[in-house]
Amino acid sequence: MLKDVFIGLSKNQFLTSAAKKYGLKLGAQTVVAGVDIGETIKSIRELNAKGISCTVDNLGEFVFEKEEALKAKNSILEVIESIHSNGVDAHVSLKPTQIGLDIDYDFCYENLREIVDAASKYDMHINLDMEDYGHLQPSYDLLDTLLKDYDNVGTVIQAYFYRAMDDIEKHKDLRLRIVKGAYKEPAEYAYQTAEEIDANFIKLIEYHLLNGKFTSIATHDHNIINHVIDFVEKNSISRDKFEFQMLYGFRKDMQLDLANKGYHFCVYVPFGDDWYGYFMRRLAERPQNLNLVVKQVFNKRTNKAIGLAAGAFLLGRMTKKSKKRR
Numbered sequence: 001m002l003k004d005v006f007i008g009l010s011k012n013q014f015l016t017s018a019a020k021k022y023g024l025k026l027g028a029q030t031v032v033a034g035v036d037i038g039e040t041i042k043s044i045r046e047l048n049a050k051g052i053s054c055t056v057d058n059l060g061e062f063v064f065e066k067e068e069a070l071k072a073k074n075s076i077l078e079v080i081e082s083i084h085s086n087g088v089d090a091h092v093s094l095k096p097t098q099i100g101l102d103i104d105y106d107f108c109y110e111n112l113r114e115i116v117d118a119a120s121k122y123d124m125h126i127n128l129d130m131e132d133y134g135h136l137q138p139s140y141d142l143l144d145t146l147l148k149d150y151d152n153v154g155t156v157i158q159a160y161f162y163r164a165m166d167d168i169e170k171h172k173d174l175r176l177r178i179v180k181g182a183y184k185e186p187a188e189y190a191y192q193t194a195e196e197i198d199a200n201f202i203k204l205i206e207y208h209l210l211n212g213k214f215t216s217i218a219t220h221d222h223n224i225i226n227h228v229i230d231f232v233e234k235n236s237i238s239r240d241k242f243e244f245q246m247l248y249g250f251r252k253d254m255q256l257d258l259a260n261k262g263y264h265f266c267v268y269v270p271f272g273d274d275w276y277g278y279f280m281r282r283l284a285e286r287p288q289n290l291n292l293v294v295k296q297v298f299n300k301r302t303n304k305a306i307g308l309a310a311g312a313f314l315l316g317r318m319t320k321k322s323k324k325r326r
């Protein structure tokens, strides 16, 4: 139930705009690298110094106006330039809705093409993050069209979707990130239990490790990571064919340990003032992180406004949900 509450909170536009005004609060600074690219480059340098590469996400939610989408596109172009001019080991992840997929497909395609083209000049990879089921096919359409002219683009396979194996087979020649899937999807399209999702996750990872170009295994789940380590050893798969990925601020000891053991490791580094939805989705995945929010909300006066708004909404949703429970 808590997962649904946080997913609900992540979609709240009022709290999203309120959060932008207050900077990184509620503990978000532990999982969001900064509000601007300058701060973020510093965090990337620190990770690079530990042998860890980065994929940078300029956070953005609820983009329904062309002006906002163009602003997001320009920020991403600025990120590409900053990565290049600072000489850091990083590439870019972006969400198609951020650059206009909910506004107009062709407009979004033009924005994306400009980004991929700019990155191609520096031989920099662009990852299309995958969102909810409603955006899945249009995102593949964007990708497949781009692939006619560019090879510096890849995407994400979400293991909870029944169609994931078909998608991975079609795109096996790409650098792919494989994840469990972060959104709440209906049984019509997606596995619902952790056991089914984990089993498909492993099947997809093994398939791409054996047949694909380059595999990013993006998970904080030590059972999956240990399974992958055994699998690559048994099948003599070169360490240059895959990497592990985790989100910024999560399981930092394990990140370092894997990097020190000689595995390629890449941290997903989100930044920007639009941190709220991202942070709520992380809380949905791991409600233990709520401790962090509670500490921040009740210890610092500056957090009061947003903390109370979030708290009130949370309590409201919980009361409503518990009344509605079947």
Ligand SMILES: Cc1cc2nc3c(=O)[nH]c(=O)nc-3n(C[C@H](O)[C@H](O)[C@H](O)COP(=O)(O)OP(=O)(O)OC[C@H]3O[C@@H](n4cnc5c(N)ncnc54)[C@H](O)[C@@H]3O)c2cc1C
Residues within 6 Å of the ligand: 128, 129, 130, 131, 156, 158, 179, 180, 181, 182, 183, 218, 219, 220, 221, 222, 245, 246, 247, 250, 251, 267, 268, 285, 286
């Ligand atoms: C780099 C990256 C990129 C992603 N990109 C996308 C995307 O484009 N689209 C998308 O839909 N989703 C994306 N996701 C999110 C992903 O789909 C999952 O929702 C998210 O990673 C949670 O699943 P998990 O595999 O990490 O493990 P979970 O299923 O959350 O956890 C499994 C087990 O691992 C352990 N564990 C997990 N987290 C921790 C922790 N912090 N500390 C200690 N133990 C822990 C616990 O024992 C837990 O029971 C991405 C995730 C990562 C890491």
